[in-house]
Amino acid sequence: MMITVLRLNHRIDRDKRITTHVGLVARAFGADEMKVDTKDDSIARSLRSVTDLFGGSFSVKTGVKAKHIVKNWDGKVIHLTMYGQRLKEVIPSIDTSQPLLIIIGSEKVPAWCYEEADLNVAGGNQPHSEVASLSLFLDRITSGSWEQKDFQGKLTIHPSKRGKVVESTDNEANHI
Amino acid sequence: MMITVLRLNHRIDRDKRITTHVGLVARAFGADEMKVDTKDDSIARSLRSVTDLFGGSFSVKTGVKAKHIVKNWDGKVIHLTMYGQRLKEVIPSIDTSQPLLIIIGSEKVPAWCYEEADLNVAGGNQPHSEVASLSLFLDRITSGSWEQKDFQGKLTIHPSKRGKVVESTDNEANHI
Numbered sequence: 001m002m003i004t005v006l007r008l009n010h011r012i013d014r015d016k017r018i019t020t021h022v023g024l025v026a027r028a029f030g031a032d033e034m035k036v037d038t039k040d041d042s043i044a045r046s047l048r049s050v051t052d053l054f055g056g057s058f059s060v061k062t063g064v065k066a067k068h069i070v071k072n073w074d075g076k077v078i079h080l081t082m083y084g085q086r087l088k089e090v091i092p093s094i095d096t097s098q099p100l101l102i103i104i105g106s107e108k109v110p111a112w113c114y115e116e117a118d119l120n121v122a123g124g125n126q127p128h129s130e131v132a133s134l135s136l137f138l139d140r141i142t143s144g145s146w147e148q149k150d151f152q153g154k155l156t157i158h159p160s161k162r163g164k165v166v167e168s169t170d171n172e173a174n175h176i
Numbered sequence: 177m178m179i180t181v182l183r184l185n186h187r188i189d190r191d192k193r194i195t196t197h198v199g200l201v202a203r204a205f206g207a208d209e210m211k212v213d214t215k216d217d218s219i220a221r222s223l224r225s226v227t228d229l230f231g232g233s234f235s236v237k238t239g240v241k242a243k244h245i246v247k248n249w250d251g252k253v254i255h256l257t258m259y260g261q262r263l264k265e266v267i268p269s270i271d272t273s274q275p276l277l278i279i280i281g282s283e284k285v286p287a288w289c290y291e292e293a294d295l296n297v298a299g300g301n302q303p304h305s306e307v308a309s310l311s312l313f314l315d316r317i318t319s320g321s322w323e324q325k326d327f328q329g330k331l332t333i334h335p336s337k338r339g340k341v342v343e344s345t346d347n348e349a350n351h352i
Contacts, residue, residue: 135308
């Protein structure tokens with residue numbers, strides 16, 4: 001499965017933390033890359049530093065032409081919106097052999113998103129969070145397999161009843 | 177099931193949007209209330225206005241004594257942290273007949289949280305987002321029942337293939 005997350009309407013000051021969370025969730029739950037419409041080197045750097053420490057091959061590109069990417073996508077385009085169809089009704093119909101482009105809007109999303117998307121999907125028809133919608137969508141589409149994934153990072157966190165168990169294979173990485 | 181979310185280390189300027197997302201997710205995925213350690217009337221107001229429009233009985237209290245609440249909780253205390261045990265191993269063991277207190281930290285969490293919690297649970301042992309962890313935990317603990325819940329709000333969003341289908345039972349509420 002090949003999954004790209006496209007973050008729309010990113011505003012550098014206002015959305016810094018939310019877009020970072022979107023990127024971290026994309027990486028942790030099995031997406032391969034994130035593209036952000038607005039050029040933002042700081043977001044790209046912080047996501048790359050997490051991938052460098054914690055592993056995997058997640059990539060980030062900012063300053064992309066969102067509409068061009070959507071219109072020319074060779075695969076399925078899925079727009080996450082609270083106005084969309086129910087997750088559990090839509091997930092079984094998605095052909096995961098094709099590359100998936102998942103559009104995550106910020107507050108206002110242009111009308112063309114709803115039109116160009118193959119599917120408009122809601123992680124609940126209530127106002128909440130694009131971070132939550134993305135995590136739920138990826139959880140369902142990967143059937144929860146993210147929980148077993150070995151990222152082979154310099155740092156690996158091992159599940160623990162109490163406290164923090166972190167394995168490091170890199171002496172430079174023990175400052176976390 | 178009675179679920180309270182306790183947001184720790186909320187910093188008014190820096191965490192405004194993330195804590196709002198935590199609250200919106202708590203409400204949308206079946207929690208009954210959110211308590212925030214730092215007094216923040218603005219967060220409380222914005223969450224109340226969503227509940228007023230979209231329904232349900234979610235309540236918000238800010239400026240609470242977090243440690244006192246945790247130490248005196250009559251039920252189970254669950255701390256969501258990337259260092260915790262795996263979600264799928266822990267969920268079946270949680271007794272949902274007791275009130276659940278779910279602790280959501282911000283960046284640094286004091287050591288007493290790990291000690292006082294009955295369970296330290298990870299929505300993935302990778303760095304990502306407390307918003308995503310909370311949504312996944314609530315999704316699993318409610319067995320996805322949030323997707324069918326009728327909040328009986330002044331505004332109801334109906335699932336739709338394209339565009340926005342919003343039903344309003346209140347003439348004052350049609351400005352959304």
